[in-house]
Amino acid sequence: MLATLLINSGKVVTKEQFFEELWEGRGLVKANNALQALVTRLRKLLRTTFGDEFAAQRLVTLPTGYVLHAEPDEIDAKLFERLVAVAHNELATDPLRARDLLGEALDLWDGPVLEGVSGGPMCHSSVLHYEESRLAAIEDRFQACIVAGIQGGVISELKKMAMLYPWRERLAEMLMVALYRSGRQADALREYNVVRRRLVDELGMEPSAMLQDRMQAILNQDPSLDLVPEPPRRRATG
Structure with a gap:
């Protein structure tokens, strides 16, 4: 659940999307109750880790689902994408800076994406997306070095x-x-x-x-x- 919310940070994840992601659309008896129980456990975890105010402000319940609010730089994946975007803009004019920015972005990785998370379609597609983005960033860093003559x-x-x-x-x-x-x-x-x-x-x-x-x-x-x-x-x- 937390992985799904982080992937969609700032966006509403509907109950139907959670049913598909967590239980692969299986006809779970009392699915709403099961989902609410998970949300309760997650809120408790957030309160214990970050405090009551954090949990109340960040994890919000809406009529159609739930949304987790997070700043872009609080999520490594989002920070990675921002650094890569800045590096792309620098590649032609300042390849050494582009190389350093890409190195900084790649240093955020400390293992496979969502390692240990057995998610559904959203998690699986995110794993593929970020792994492709990582390889592309590695290639871009090589390109920056070649453009810079090193x-x-x-x-x-x-x-x-x-x-x-x-x-x-x-x-x-x-x-x-x-x-x-x-x-x-x-x-x-x-x-x-x-x-x-x-x-x-x-x-x-x-x-x-x-x-x-x-x-x-x-x-x-x-x-x-x-x-x-x-x-x-x-x-x-x-």
């Missing part, structure tokens, strides 16, 4: 992630670019061949057009792959 320091970590998630072609693409910019053109092309062989053998498909184009650019030593130097900063006058 790709050498992430090659080993990129290799590890590419092995753990072999179907995420963006990881393979960034690894290829990082290897190429580190003067390892042959290794970059070898990485492409490894990915292509795996895709063909296990899925019967060729790499995406994006990955094929990147391979051709590396093969041809395309200047677009070179690190663009940061323009010199103007000195303040006056």
Whole structure:
């Protein structure tokens, strides 16, 4: 129940949604009574942990259901999303700051999402959503390092992630670019061949057009792959 309320913080979770989430829509005898009993237990837990005023203000009963009020930064998942959004805005202009923000966001993770919670559809979909968001943030952090020209320091970590998630072609693409910019053109092309062989053998498909184009650019030593130097900063006058 608490996980469902936190996922939907600030929004009303209806009784029907709770029935589906907690009991998978089974025709529970006296379902309303069972739900109210859970709410009572949760209120008691909140009072014991945070005090009477907190419990009264945060967990609110409405005619259609219940709502838990929480500030965005009080929930790690919401703070994670905010930091990632800020990092996206910084990526093109200040990749080092974007890298640091993404690192701060990823440091909020200390295990699987909702570990130990056996929830229903809402919890399951949230687990998938946040796990995908975590992987995307890891990829964005690699991208920030490459854009900033410090790709050498992430090659080993990129290799590890590419092995753990072999179907995420963006990881393979960034690894290829990082290897190429580190003067390892042959290794970059070898990485492409490894990915292509795996895709063909296990899925019967060729790499995406994006990955094929990147391979051709590396093969041809395309200047677009070179690190663009940061323009010199103007000195303040006056």
